[in-house]
Amino acid sequence: MKILILAENLEVNRTSSGITCNNQISIYDSFNDVTVLTSTAFQDFRQKDSIRYKFLDLNQINKSFLEDITKLSAIPAFINGLNFKARSIVNKWAQEIKNILKSNDYDLVVSMGSGLSFMPAYAMLKVDKYLYGKYMMFVHDPYPSHQYPPPYEKKSSLLYRKQAQLFGKALSKADIISFPSLRLMEWMNEFYPNVNNKSIIQPHLGLTQNELKNILPEQKKGELPKFYSGLNIVHTGTLLGPRNPLYLIKALKLLFKKEPKAKDVFHLHIIGKMTKEWYKEKLTADNVHTHAHRYTYLESLEIQKKADVLLLLEAVSDVSPFMPGKLADYLMAEKPILALTPKASETTRILGNDYPLLVENGNIEKIYEKLLLLYKSYKNDTLKNLIPSSDSYEYVLPKNWYKSLKMLSK
Incomplete structure (x- = not known):
């Protein structure tokens, strides 16, 4: 064809x-x-x-x-x-x-x-x-x-x-x-x-490192953000205005209040450029680290691989028809994904309604419960049980694209 x-x-x-x-x-x-x-x-x-x-x-x-x-x-x-x-x-x-x-x-x-x-x-x-x-x-x-x-x-x-x-x-x-x-x-x-x-x-595609090397320009690797011992929750990509991280930060403060030892474990990293609503000073809190710098795509993928938990932030809303491009990358990293997303969202559809780390942005108490689940899973060494299902992973693989393209060729 x-x-x-x-x-x-x-x-x-x-x-x-x-x-x-x-x-x-x-x-x-x-x-x-x-x-x-x-x-x-x-x-x-x-x-x-x-x-x-x-x-x-x-x-x-x-x-x-x-x-x-x-x-x-x-x-x-x-x-x-x-x-x-x-x-x-x-x-x-x-x-x-x-x-x-x-x-x-x-x-x-x-x-x-x-x-x-x-x-x-x-x-x-x-x-x-x-x-x-x-x-x-x-x-x-x-x-x-x-x-x-x-x-x-x-x-x-x-x-x-x-x-x-x-x-x-x-x-x-x-x-x-x-x-x-x-x-x-x-x-x-x-x-x-x-x-x-x-x-x-x-859907947005999840590609392997070898596949990506064929399309990524050669660039010198810059210095990557510093991670800490414990549980590093990482958001990569531009933080747009409607993607409000403050409810998550408030839930993290609530966790530290109720579980003081969690403060020795949790580190939240907001990595990438931010729109003016989220300038660095506004996100200042204990164990919250901002890295307001545009990293290359390959650097972002390396950062995701080093994270313990990946954070997907969507706007406070009843619906989100978008499939975030980073969701495909997150699934390829094979890490737990803390997804703050509406119930009626493409993210929810792909991860599955029963995925344990789905929570609506804006609900501090429910977000706290997900952080508590992560904390207990970390202590019990069962974080791997929170990795999305193989069905979600396979959904973003190229093989589904091949099927659709073969249909077009008929």
């Missing part, structure tokens, strides 16, 4: 979307004939010898003089959701996609966006169906911002509604829609009916 992948962002050490896209491309490569069109400069990611890469230089886009006229510059976005610059970017993507497809017969085209951007998917609206076999759109997050679940959602506006109309057209264009999460598929179907009818689930 010949596959053309349209990837906006392939920077592994800067964004989670770069990690996701590279991981996926490594699996598509098993079909032996893969071309990747990307707007990421080649020096910013590692190329695989078996894949053809084409660079789309967006730095050459000329600025329209209308963009300098304040009252006119915003008008296009309120017409169809794209401003002048975005329109130019979409047109450039579309032209290059057409050039590639006209000279090659591709069985499958896959578009991969980044963050709140879906430029390749919008470009595909300008590409005639006869130029390719099937087209699959990967939807990594809800879109637009007013369709996020609380507490992330923004207030509805004319601009967001126009963006939703454009996004709906992009979804309609796709023959197949790929989601990393079953709950995300269900969530988006509330806004775009019939999405479920042509969707597949391709």
Whole structure:
């Protein structure tokens, strides 16, 4: 099967979307004939010898003089959701996609966006169906911002509604829609009916160290955080504003009050960049260690391997349709996962409703009970019994992806 992948962002050490896209491309490569069109400069990611890469230089886009006229510059976005610059970017993507497809017969085209951007998917609206076999759109997050679940959602506006109309057209264009999460598929179907009818689930992948070496750029290893004897609970990755760690810290203080000897055992590490809500001083407490520094992806994986317990923090909410990319990495580390997540979340679905370290963020007493369970398990040397099940582990392995891709090739 010949596959053309349209990837906006392939920077592994800067964004989670770069990690996701590279991981996926490594699996598509098993079909032996893969071309990747990307707007990421080649020096910013590692190329695989078996894949053809084409660079789309967006730095050459000329600025329209209308963009300098304040009252006119915003008008296009309120017409169809794209401003002048975005329109130019979409047109450039579309032209290059057409050039590639006209000279090659591709069985499958896959578009991969980044963050709140879906430029390749919008470009595909300008590409005639006869130029390719099937087209699959990967939807990594809800879109637009007013369709996020609380507490992330923004207030509805004319601009967001126009963006939703454009996004709906992009979804309609796709023959197949790929989601990393079953709950995300269900969530988006509330806004775009019939999405479920042509969707597949391709979860974030858990890869081995050897598999990751094929996609990670070579970099000097920096100094890793210091861990202590006892029980090191570790959160890696950016700590976004809604992912509130204060309830966990309060529960930890409660544990130390009721079980004073636990203070000699527990160490909570918040590792990675933080948004302004969680500057270092706000998280100051006994045995809480902040490492507000962006570590490379490979360094983060090494940190996870050295942890005793891995911490997954989600927002205080009734629902979370996201599959955190770090959940796949955590499962590959084969460590207990303290998951502060809603009951109606993809994390809960993957780990299983009966997983003993699941707890809703915001409930201090229940979080305390999970910390007490960890403390008793540590003292009894039974922490290994809290490692997620083999079913959860196998869910993020590439073999499930191979099955879905083989179905697409039929």
